[in-house]
Amino acid sequence: MSELFDLRFLADHAHYFLFIVLMMTGLYIVVDKTNLVKKIVGLNIFQVSVFMFYISIGKVSGGTAPILPMDDKFHVDTEAMAGIAYSNPLPHVLILTAIVVGIATTSLGLALIVRIREAFDTIDEEDITHIEQDMTREDNAKHGNAMGGMA
Amino acid sequence: MAVEPHTVEHTARTLMDHLPVLQVLIPFCTGPIIVFLGSRRLAWPLAFVASALSLIVSLMLLWQVKDGGYIAYTLGGWEPPLGIEYRIDAANAFVLMLISLIGTITLPYALISVADEIKRRDHTLFYACWMLCFTGLLGMVATADAFNVFVFLEISSLSTYVLVAMGADRDRRALTAAYDYLIMGTIGATFFVIGLGMIYMATGTLNMADIADRLADQGANRTVRSGFAFVIVGMGLKIAMFPLHLWLPKAYVFAPSAVTVFLAATATKAAIYVMLRFTFSVYRPEFTYATNTLEMIFLPLAVIAMFSASFVAAFQTNFKRMLAYSSVAQIGYILLGVAILNETGLTAGIVHLFNHGITKALMFMGVGAFVLRAGGSFYAQIAGLGRQMPLTGAALVIGGLSLIGVPGTAGFISKWYLVQAAFERAPDNPMYLAIAVSVVLSSLLAVVYVWRAFEAMYLMAPATDIRAKEAPLLMLVPMWVLAIACIWFGIDTDLIAGAAAQAAAGLFEGSQGMLEMKGAVH
Amino acid sequence: MIQHHLILRVVTKLLVGTIIVFALYVQFHGDFSPGGGFQAGVIMAVAFIIYGIVFGLEKVKQVFPAWIVHKMVALGVLIYAGTGVVSMFLGYDYLDYGAFSPHHPTHGQHWGLLIVEFGVGVTVTGVMVAIYYAFAGRPPAISDEDW
Numbered sequence: 001m002s003e004l005f006d007l008r009f010l011a012d013h014a015h016y017f018l019f020i021v022l023m024m025t026g027l028y029i030v031v032d033k034t035n036l037v038k039k040i041v042g043l044n045i046f047q048v049s050v051f052m053f054y055i056s057i058g059k060v061s062g063g064t065a066p067i068l069p070m071d072d073k074f075h076v077d078t079e080a081m082a083g084i085a086y087s088n089p090l091p092h093v094l095i096l097t098a099i100v101v102g103i104a105t106t107s108l109g110l111a112l113i114v115r116i117r118e119a120f121d122t123i124d125e126e127d128i129t130h131i132e133q134d135m136t137r138e139d140n141a142k143h144g145n146a147m148g149g150m151a
Numbered sequence: 152m153a154v155e156p157h158t159v160e161h162t163a164r165t166l167m168d169h170l171p172v173l174q175v176l177i178p179f180c181t182g183p184i185i186v187f188l189g190s191r192r193l194a195w196p197l198a199f200v201a202s203a204l205s206l207i208v209s210l211m212l213l214w215q216v217k218d219g220g221y222i223a224y225t226l227g228g229w230e231p232p233l234g235i236e237y238r239i240d241a242a243n244a245f246v247l248m249l250i251s252l253i254g255t256i257t258l259p260y261a262l263i264s265v266a267d268e269i270k271r272r273d274h275t276l277f278y279a280c281w282m283l284c285f286t287g288l289l290g291m292v293a294t295a296d297a298f299n300v301f302v303f304l305e306i307s308s309l310s311t312y313v314l315v316a317m318g319a320d321r322d323r324r325a326l327t328a329a330y331d332y333l334i335m336g337t338i339g340a341t342f343f344v345i346g347l348g349m350i351y352m353a354t355g356t357l358n359m360a361d362i363a364d365r366l367a368d369q370g371a372n373r374t375v376r377s378g379f380a381f382v383i384v385g386m387g388l389k390i391a392m393f394p395l396h397l398w399l400p401k402a403y404v405f406a407p408s409a410v411t412v413f414l415a416a417t418a419t420k421a422a423i424y425v426m427l428r429f430t431f432s433v434y435r436p437e438f439t440y441a442t443n444t445l446e447m448i449f450l451p452l453a454v455i456a457m458f459s460a461s462f463v464a465a466f467q468t469n470f471k472r473m474l475a476y477s478s479v480a481q482i483g484y485i486l487l488g489v490a491i492l493n494e495t496g497l498t499a500g501i502v503h504l505f506n507h508g509i510t511k512a513l514m515f516m517g518v519g520a521f522v523l524r525a526g527g528s529f530y531a532q533i534a535g536l537g538r539q540m541p542l543t544g545a546a547l548v549i550g551g552l553s554l555i556g557v558p559g560t561a562g563f564i565s566k567w568y569l570v571q572a573a574f575e576r577a578p579d580n581p582m583y584l585a586i587a588v589s590v591v592l593s594s595l596l597a598v599v600y601v602w603r604a605f606e607a608m609y610l611m612a613p614a615t616d617i618r619a620k621e622a623p624l625l626m627l628v629p630m631w632v633l634a635i636a637c638i639w640f641g642i643d644t645d646l647i648a649g650a651a652a653q654a655a656a657g658l659f660e661g662s663q664g665m666l667e668m669k670g671a672v673h
Numbered sequence: 674m675i676q677h678h679l680i681l682r683v684v685t686k687l688l689v690g691t692i693i694v695f696a697l698y699v700q701f702h703g704d705f706s707p708g709g710g711f712q713a714g715v716i717m718a719v720a721f722i723i724y725g726i727v728f729g730l731e732k733v734k735q736v737f738p739a740w741i742v743h744k745m746v747a748l749g750v751l752i753y754a755g756t757g758v759v760s761m762f763l764g765y766d767y768l769d770y771g772a773f774s775p776h777h778p779t780h781g782q783h784w785g786l787l788i789v790e791f792g793v794g795v796t797v798t799g800v801m802v803a804i805y806y807a808f809a810g811r812p813p814a815i816s817d818e819d820w
Binding site (some may be wrong): 025027030036039043046047051053054057090091094097098101104105108110112113115117119120126132135139140142143 | 340
């Protein structure tokens, strides 16, 4: 267990701690906040924590940006390439895709919120729940007497 | 470094070689084409042709792999594990067939239902979204690249949220249903990505077969285990596995009828396939933590789902909501089959995946027809409609019997396999006897909730004096195709059970490995 | 029409052209240096969005009508998928750019990437502008005069 308190260990794994803290912050906001927009913000923080996690695992120590050096005719300069360490570009590419997905999710979520505000006149989850409960009660009063009011 | 002109060895691909990618590509191109043409009249025909074509493609694929083996396809000519690979074997060919079958059958039904429930100006975009959802589901099943699964998962999820929200023309609660689904679905998908990140950290690859090989080499460690946990929880949200099912009833109830039919029959099924792929091919059952997860977590949750969701379903006053809860219970059966962890159990799970798909599609179609005629799906609103719409009513009765698992219907076959699988394990562990009994007992609960619907349809006095007309032909034909399928697959068991057994055997063998890959196209 | 914010309006008019040129630069250098369709598309969309923010939605819709935006969203995806379909018809795998220059696969890949990235750029521009139009086009809860 002593290795847990090893400062060196902590420093080496700092990005994991950051990732977990951010992730939990995001999840907490999603669960706790009743404002729908804040929930989307929480979801964003949650997703960004994953992006950071991916990008941090793509880092090669001493590695530079994975761009191949070119000579003046735009051909890959193999001589200049030798001896350079590159960071792993694959996680970056994956996260580029995930960021696009994140944007789509955010804008779709916000669009839904706009529609919800137009339909319910509020973006607070508790108010919406009350309105929906009333609607369900009305439905039941109107149709729930099926099966002799057993429902 | 200049590249001199030279002859590059290349054998031209034929259309048959392209089948795996065509499966996904045809609907994928159709979505944007519908938007680009922007014609309301062309949207539906295009979508239907695309679905029919992908059904043909999926049948051809299933035909090629039904006796084992697999078809590999590399995208962009990049060799896996670097490039993205599509790999079709018996298991995913089967699920692809289910998805494209349901897609093709539901579209004729959707034409009238959508015209009734959704504003005219949204029809073009509706069918474009439908095609994207279809693409996403097919893609996440066809691909053998773990990250590609996430991308297709999100394509299907995002379009699903839109499709669910389109129910807002009838009931504004569709918006909050879509929003809740969006939050839950995104958390699920993000968990899945975290899991993939951990697997990538441990193995340095994203090709499923390659991951499996490298995991087998390095054995279990903490990264790999937590990756597994994240993948399972993430997919569990998408599947609506018992405690993670909260988004499902609301989304199914308030979505437009046609969307509910499509989602209930395909969306959760594709996610179940992905979970099977990860638990059996990527992580092997030999890993004790994978086995333990199935036995210690899936098994009890599946049994709880079977009982609690059926129990809740029995108390509903809304036909659609009852069916939604019944879906949660039926997903419990599928997971139970998987968690019994023998080949019969897995076969039972896959057979039930198919049988529940067609049964639930049939049931939701019937309810959709009632909604079209009566304006709602509360029992009080559909009272007596079974007598006024005899053909719809009869199809619903067949679906209901199949949902209960009456002999002679498709539902019976899957429950038979389930009980058989439980008995196979019973000699070692008497607990499985109790599980076999619980399958039968929960079917009794199904009798209760299906009976309540039948009672409303046939025995109760109609709510209004106006006699409801029979459902239009375009809705009746898909319904009866599925109803006949329910009976057909309940009598002729070889076809589906044979394909499912092959799929289960393939999954149980685990991955076929990377080395055999070279030139594996047969 | 509101006639204040003189500095903003002048600077915007100066900037819009530059932003578009920069977007095109990022777009067409994407295949051998950092850049590409995603980034270029977003930068291109920024040019229209900033114009819309400063001069109003109606003005930017005169320049870039909503129906063109919708077609662009679909067109870009079709360019991308179509590239793959062409390579399929040439007897290669889907999206195998080697097909465009059978004796010189590297050149073929340059061509393929250029076309595909163009498709991405078109779609991303369209999507970003469409999102802006969709949100800005909604009637506000409180109109500007109520303040």
